[in-house]
Amino acid sequence: MRLKRVLVKLSGEALAGPGGAGLHGETLTTIASDIAAAAHDGHEIAVVVGGGNFFRGVQGLNKGLDRPTADSIGMLGTVMNALALEHAIDTAGVPARAMSAVPMPSLCESYARKRALDHMAHGKVVVIGGGTSNPYFTTDTGAALRAAELACHALLKGTNVDGVYTADPKTHPDATRYDRLTHDEAIGRNLKVMDTTAFALAREAGLTVVVFSVLDAGAIGAVLSGTGRYTLVTP
Numbered sequence: 001m002r003l004k005r006v007l008v009k010l011s012g013e014a015l016a017g018p019g020g021a022g023l024h025g026e027t028l029t030t031i032a033s034d035i036a037a038a039a040h041d042g043h044e045i046a047v048v049v050g051g052g053n054f055f056r057g058v059q060g061l062n063k064g065l066d067r068p069t070a071d072s073i074g075m076l077g078t079v080m081n082a083l084a085l086e087h088a089i090d091t092a093g094v095p096a097r098a099m100s101a102v103p104m105p106s107l108c109e110s111y112a113r114k115r116a117l118d119h120m121a122h123g124k125v126v127v128i129g130g131g132t133s134n135p136y137f138t139t140d141t142g143a144a145l146r147a148a149e150l151a152c153h154a155l156l157k158g159t160n161v162d163g164v165y166t167a168d169p170k171t172h173p174d175a176t177r178y179d180r181l182t183h184d185e186a187i188g189r190n191l192k193v194m195d196t197t198a199f200a201l202a203r204e205a206g207l208t209v210v211v212f213s214v215l216d217a218g219a220i221g222a223v224l225s226g227t228g229r230y231t232l233v234t235p
Helices: 011-018 023-039 057-063 067-090 113-121 139-149 183-188 195-206 219-225
Strands: 006-011 044-049 096-100 127-129 154-161 180-182 209-215 230-235
Touching: 006 011, 006 139, 011 023, 011 067, 011 219, 023 044, 023 127, 023 219, 044 067, 044 113, 044 139, 057 067, 067 230, 096 113, 096 195, 139 154, 139 195, 154 219, 180 183, 183 195, 183 230, 209 219, 219 230
Parallel strands: 006 044, 006 154, 044 127, 096 127, 154 209, 180 230
Antiparallel strands: 209 230
16 A cells, blocks of 8 residues: 555544543553654654543433534544644654644634645644534544545554454454455445444545554554555445
8 A cells, every 4th residue: 555645543442541531641652653653754644533532422312412412522522632642743753733623723723624734744743623523423424524635545544453353353252354345345244343424435535444453552654564454445
């Protein structure tokens, strides 16, 4: 794969580390260092981050909230993660810029496509929070949208397993890993690595999705160099 410009999708849970909630400093530093190393090697990188380590919109339905309100709270969590990741990448030696699809000018820059492209062209890692700024859409769908409009060569979907499996390998030891799938196969087999809307958008945009484990140090660099373990989901 020749991947000059990529978008990395990180779940909020990935930043929570072993605690399962909030921010885990060591995990945040490891992931930021991995992103910074890839940028230092000449890759143009955008990141879309979720907020599930603070609040997931669907959880709000169990707390008496309606979906738009719950999703709005979740969007705030994504911006919190974007700010933390911006600082951690800066600390790792590569300039980063947090942007939010939900305007919060006193906290970070509002997301705009051309401005994001300019930041990336000048060597900055763009960290995007706020999802799509609309309820009912997951951050996976937001990641597919941003990857498409930023003309990324691939969407790198970081998970806690090293690819797409026939079933959850944590609960099904006999599950097998796919090396390659099409978007239609991922949708038809109801594989849960991303939601159907995100896969459909990636398919329409002709966007390759690379599913890999973000838990190991150097995982992003390994994917970009073609030496890591991952599943390719292609149009």
